[in-house]
Amino acid sequence: MQPNTYKLAVATAEGTYYYSPEDIVRLKASSSYTHIYLTNKKKLLISKVLKEFAIQLEPLGFVRTHRSHLVNRRYILFVNASGNAVMKDESVAEISRRMKPAVMKTLNYHN
Numbered sequence: 238m239q240p241n242t243y244k245l246a247v248a249t250a251e252g253t254y255y256y257s258p259e260d261i262v263r264l265k266a267s268s269s270y271t272h273i274y275l276t277n278k279k280k281l282l283i284s285k286v287l288k289e290f291a292i293q294l295e296p297l298g299f300v301r302t303h304r305s306h307l308v309n310r311r312y313i314l315f316v317n318a319s320g321n322a323v324m325k326d327e328s329v330a331e332i333s334r335r336m337k338p339a340v341m342k343t344l345n346y347h348n
Contacts, residue, residue: 243297245290247273247283254281258297262312262326264290266305274328276312300343306330310343 244255256275265272266287273281273290291299291307298310302322312325320337322330332340 245293247281248285249281249283258294258299258309259311261294261299261309262324263306263308263328263330264294264299265307265330274326276326278326300340302330302332302336302340304333306332313344316341316344 244257245261247254247256256273260276262274262276264274264287267282269284269286271283271285271287271290273283275281287305287307291301294307294309295301299307300310300313301307306322308322308324308330314323314325316332317323317329320332320334322332322340324330
């Protein structure tokens with residue numbers, strides 16, 4: 238899949254929207270729902286588990302930082318002292334201790 242041609246189908250009560258991966262900053266799980274945060278500051282609540290989105294988006298540059306967070310790598314500004322990913326939209330995504338080595342490797346961080 239090419240990121241510039243792939244569109245993620247997002248079904249809402251209003252209908253199905255199609256978003257480019259570049260339009261998505263991060264996704265956050267909430268029980269059997271997923272919150273999708275877009276670059277235009279819009280937030281969607283989707284009745285779909287995060288794992289389903291991860292399968293589609295990880296090959297396109299998204300990183301699972303925690304069991305409840307999937308972030309677009311291109312929008313990670315830095316990893317703060319608390320070990321969380323600070324996004325370009327100033328939101329924060331938790332990085333679990335278990336996921337941290339893989340996340341840092343993905344971000345090409347070297348000690």
